[in-house]
Amino acid sequence: MLKVEHITTGYGKKQVLTDVSFSVDKGDVVLLSGGxxxxxxxxxxxxYGLLKPWAADGKVFFEERNITALPVSEMIRLGIVYMPQKKNVFEDFTVEENLLTSAGIYPKKEAEERVQKVFYMLPVLKNMRKxxxxxxxxxxxxxxxxxxVLVHSPKLALLDEPFAGVDAGNSEVFKGCIVDLKKEGVTFVVVEHKRQLLEGVVGREVELELGEVKR
Ligand SMILES: Nc1ncnc2c1ncn2[C@@H]1O[C@H](COP(=O)(O)OP(=O)(O)O)[C@@H](O)[C@H]1O
Ligand SMILES: [Mg+2]
Structure with a gap:
C-alpha cells in the first residue's frame, strides 16, 4: 500500500538519505530501525511530504497513487497521519482541546464524535481530559x-519513537491499541529503538545505516 522509491534527500545542501527504497503491505507494522x-x-x-526527494526518480506511492510531496492537508485526507518525534502536542490546550483542535478540520459534530472514539480507544486520555x-x-x-493521530482514523500511521518516555503500563495500552488497529487493516511505519515493545506485532523491518537501507 506504500512504496518508497529511490529517495535521496536532505536538509539544505546536506544529503541525509541515499537511494532509499522499500515497500509496506496493508495491515503491516513496519519497524524502521537504525542508529x-x-x-x-x-x-x-x-x-509525509515535509521534505522533497532531490531527484526525479525519487517517489512515494500510496495505494498506487503518487503522493510525493503532497501538502499535509491532502495527506490527512488520504488517511496518512504522522506523529512527529518532538513538538507533537498543543502545549497550552487541555487533552480534550488538543483532540478537538486536531479534529478541527471536520464538521463540529463529527469532530466531537471522533474525539469520543479516541477516548473509547484510550480511556487513559479520557481520564486526563482536563x-x-x-x-x-x-x-x-x-x-x-x-x-x-487517531482522531483522523488513519489508514497509514507514521510514528516517530512513539514509546519514548512511556511507562510499562501505558506501553501495553499503546501496543494493544496498535494491535487492534492492525487487525482492522491499519498500516504502521514505526521508528522505535526498544523493539521488544512491539514484539509479535512487527512484520517487516527496514534498517537504515548512514542514510542507506542496510537490509
Ligand atoms: N532539520 C535539520 N536540519 C539539518 N540537518 C538535520 C535536520 N534534521 C536532521 N538532520 C540531520 O540529518 C541526519 C539524520 O537525522 P534523522 O533523520 O533525524 O536521524 P534519526 O531519526 O535516525 O536519528 C542527522 O545527521 C541529522 O543531524
Ligand atoms: Mg529520529
Missing part, C-alpha cells in the same frame, strides 16, 4: 500525541 542520525525521522518526513501537557509526564504526552 542515531541514520535518517529514520528523515524517511518519515519525506513520506489536563494540559505542561502537567503531564513524557509518556502521557506521547499518548496524547497518538490520540492526535
Amino acid at each position: 542515531n542520525g541514520s535518517g529514520k525521522s528523515t524517511v518519515l518526513k519525506t513520506i 489536563r494540559t501537557p505542561f502537567n503531564m509526564s513524557g509518556g502521557e504526552r506521547q499518548l496524547l500525541a497518538f490520540g492526535n
Whole structure:
C-alpha cells in the first residue's frame, strides 16, 4: 500500500538519505530501525511530504497513487497521519482541546464524535481530559500525541519513537491499541529503538545505516 522509491534527500545542501527504497503491505507494522542520525525521522518526513526527494526518480506511492510531496492537508485526507518525534502536542490546550483542535478540520459534530472514539480507544486520555501537557509526564504526552493521530482514523500511521518516555503500563495500552488497529487493516511505519515493545506485532523491518537501507 506504500512504496518508497529511490529517495535521496536532505536538509539544505546536506544529503541525509541515499537511494532509499522499500515497500509496506496493508495491515503491516513496519519497524524502521537504525542508529542515531541514520535518517529514520528523515524517511518519515519525506513520506509525509515535509521534505522533497532531490531527484526525479525519487517517489512515494500510496495505494498506487503518487503522493510525493503532497501538502499535509491532502495527506490527512488520504488517511496518512504522522506523529512527529518532538513538538507533537498543543502545549497550552487541555487533552480534550488538543483532540478537538486536531479534529478541527471536520464538521463540529463529527469532530466531537471522533474525539469520543479516541477516548473509547484510550480511556487513559479520557481520564486526563482536563489536563494540559505542561502537567503531564513524557509518556502521557506521547499518548496524547497518538490520540492526535487517531482522531483522523488513519489508514497509514507514521510514528516517530512513539514509546519514548512511556511507562510499562501505558506501553501495553499503546501496543494493544496498535494491535487492534492492525487487525482492522491499519498500516504502521514505526521508528522505535526498544523493539521488544512491539514484539509479535512487527512484520517487516527496514534498517537504515548512514542514510542507506542496510537490509
Ligand atoms: N532539520 C535539520 N536540519 C539539518 N540537518 C538535520 C535536520 N534534521 C536532521 N538532520 C540531520 O540529518 C541526519 C539524520 O537525522 P534523522 O533523520 O533525524 O536521524 P534519526 O531519526 O535516525 O536519528 C542527522 O545527521 C541529522 O543531524
Ligand atoms: Mg529520529
